[in-house]
Amino acid sequence: MKELLFRRKAKFIQYLFATFLFIIDHFAQIGLFSLILGAIERGDTGYYKTVILITIGFIIYSPLNFLISRMLRIRYMRDTILDVRKQAFDKIIHMTFKQYSQKSKDVYISNLINDINTFENKFFLSLLNFLINAGMFVISLVILIVLDYKLAIGMLLFSAFLFLLAGFFTKKSTALEQEVSTANEQFTTEMSNTFQGLEILKLNHIEEKFKEKSLDTIGRLERKKFAANVFTDMQMKIVWILAFVASVAALIYLTYGFLGGMTLALGGLLFQLCTSISRYLINAFPMWNQMKASISIYNKIAEPEEETLSNLKGTKPFHFEKKIKVSNVNFYYDKKQILKNASFTIEKGRKYLIKGASGAGKSTLMNLLAMSIDDYSGVIEADGANYKELSEKSFHDKVAFIYQDVFLFEDTIQNNITLYKDIPMEQIQYAAKVCGLEAVIQDKKNGIHEMLTENGKNLSGGQRQRISIARAIAKNAEILFVDEGTSSLNEELGKEIEQVFLELDNTVIAISHRFYEGVTDKYDYVLEIKNGLIHTFPAKDYFDEVITC
Template sequence: MKELLFRNKKAFTRYLIGCTILITEFVLTNYAIARLVGVVQTKDLGGLSRGLVLGLVSYIYAALVFILSRHLRIGFMRDTTLLIRMEAFEKIMTKTMRSFNKKLRTEYISNLVNDINTFEGKYFHALLNLIFGFTIYSVSILILFYLDVTLALAMVAVSLFVFGVSRSFQKKTIRMQEEVQRSNEKYTVNIANTFSGLEILKLNRLEDRFLLQSMKETDRLERRKAGYNVFTFWQQRFSGFLGTIISILIIYYVIRRAGTSYDLTRLMFTVSMASSTIWPITEIMPLFNVLKSNANIIERILAPDEDGQKEEEVQDYVFKDRIEIRDLSFAYDERPVLSRASLTLEKGKKYLLKGASGAGKSTFINLLSKVYDNYEGEIRVDGVDLRTIREESFNASASFIYQDVFLFEDTIRNNIELYRSYPEKDLEKAIACSGLTSLLAKRPLGLEEAIEENGRNLSGGERQRIAIARAIIRNPVILFADEVTSSLDESLGRLVEDTILSLDTTVIAISHRFYRGVTEKYDAVIEIVNGTLQLFTMEEYLRGEGHE
């Protein structure tokens, strides 16, 4: 957190000045009040007039100082929060897929929205009051040393005692704030899951059950928030009680020391400055606890992944000849999926991946695409261990087409190009090869036609063809296709699969459908049987030598 605050030293210096200049208004106001009280003793009408003028000046000065202080502080607060949001988002976007999938999507949303909003609302308010309180304490002690050395030394000792008492609350405050943050995450996840499955819930008349579950999550969150707020409140009340007792003792000491020949203005100002060494201390520790707990949340959000890009990932993905799989073993959630499987894939060939449901087809694709690296055995691309290949390099060389296509609420062009710039000839090729020409001809704006949320204004086939165009335009070295035709009708499924097989790239596709006259175009069939990989030419597979 310190690194974020000090990144722009000039802005932070302005912020500190904005926090500390308020002390001038504080001292001036207290002195003005002491002067007015002193008039009661002297009964000097001229002194009353001067005191009122001083009070008016201090009031105007306070307003001007507040405006200047806010002007100096606001830019730093805004820029720091923006920096945190950008770094948190960048961290998520640059995660490896294996790291990203360790958390639910809604947890990331909770971090970016709930946690950072909480930080923005509480951290800077606490930081302002902490700096201001420390400044008040320091200046008040210096003034006390001028007014009464004995009292000043006594207040240093007392303030250290109060600080120690307040500090005893720190660990519990931080722990309770972290519990609130975790409850916020669970609440966001629960609500997102409910909304995502709302259609299924309604069809099966399960709304009441999930409403009750949501109410329980809401109740748990609100209870933890209330517990944190109550604990913080009573912590402040207890510290305030100590401050009140000490203030009474200060007044008793000052009056006894002044005796009969006292100056009421000096007495009031001394009491005011002595009290000002206690009240900031009673607030500093609770404020520090708020700072610490909120800083911990941000540091956890921005903390580097333990399993991020590894030092040995130093090679580029270069696939010109073959991918060799040797003695590959992998278990998912302690359930064996592959066991000492071996296979060789040749560049440019089209492979149909078959196997029973749950046999590990998608897992096999994930292993080839670096989603998982905790396997035994070897996967070598032209002799290079896949584990040593940079994920960015692999992602730049591979394309994926899934059964469930995600489309952005943007133009058809941007959904194909994914916000990159491609030569017009590459875009035209992708459109022609994916069969999008007829779709664009029917749209008045062509490529600039807007797509509604996740393609609601498109048919399933049109969505799939945009996904194919998105894959083609990247000119991938290898293409992975996972059940892309399962939800399409016969004629459309045939066209989509024929398009994929016509591409000049290596294809590994999962499909349970067989389109006569099209599926035969695959060069080979890979079957996953009892954790092993078995390779058949298409002719062998059609003769019934495979298991399906």
């Protein structure tokens, strides 16, 4: 947090100066009030005129001072909030895939919108109020020490007591702010799910049911916000009552002073200083807690997590010249064992098809081989290097994923194939040709530079899937992980696409429920999962047996 605040030193100093301007204005007001009291007491016309001139000067100076102070503060706040937004976005975008997939994408959206808004609204407001009130407190106390040190000691003791009291509230304030943040995440996720499934809700006339559920979530969020606000108000009220008691005590003390010959101007000034000190404390302490709560939100959304740092530990480059060896791998989801003592080998250039009943563990196995899961026992090695020591980036640079749903960017066909990497044009054209995209590209007015509309809506399912295979070929991926890559296509198209990646030289590890006559049996091996055990079969034998059975 300190690093964020001091990143723009010059602007931060301007921010502090702007706060100081605010404080000057406040003390000018107190001084003016005292001068007016003095003028009434003295009844001197010349002095009276001087006070009127000073008052007019103050009326002109005060709004100007406010304007300058505000402009200086806004510049700093704007730049710092921009930094927070960038940092929060960076944190999400640089998460490892494994970390990212632990939460729903809506949680990240909530962090980027709701949490940043909370931080923006609360942090600077509380920082400003805290600085102003703390600054005014110090100045008032110094003046009070000069004018009446006994009164100053009394006020200092009272402040120390309030400081201790505020410490008790800090933990609760932070916890409440975190609860609001979590409720925001739940709200965003639920809303997103509801809207994604709106078509089903409407077709089945169950909107009302979901409306009730949504209202519950909104209610929960509002209750959390209410609790956080009430707690801040409650702190203010407690401090306010104590401050009132302190002001009454100061008034009694001053009354004795007045009876002992103290002037009206001095008495008025001392009383104002005491009540102001109380007021500064009333404002400063809850703001301090609010500031700490906002900092906890900043840490949550913008500071890298321990896990991210520890995940960077795998630094060895991924090489796959010969084989990936899986030895005695066991994997559990909670207490349920999914894979038992799995041992097999993936040879370079071979095509593997993972088979098994629904829920047998096919995706789990693919995730293990794709480095998306690492909390397994046993060893997976690529050319002798332990998977757990490999750099995730190096691995992802050399593999490609082909899913049932292809995500396409609103950009050119070329950028959708290269995924913004610097790949020679001949390689891109080769990839497009191998995947049967040549005719599609020729058909487009701008060829390979044709823009795709949102998520490639101007392409057919088959064309979209071909682009996803072209990505793998263009990047020269050593392994293609294909998870139901043809399931959304019709039989004929599915067969054509499956044929494309089975004819590649690359290693393919695929999951498919489909059997395409004359194509599926071109896989080299089938890895069948049954009751957690993995059996390797030459594909021809496996399908001959299945078909015969």
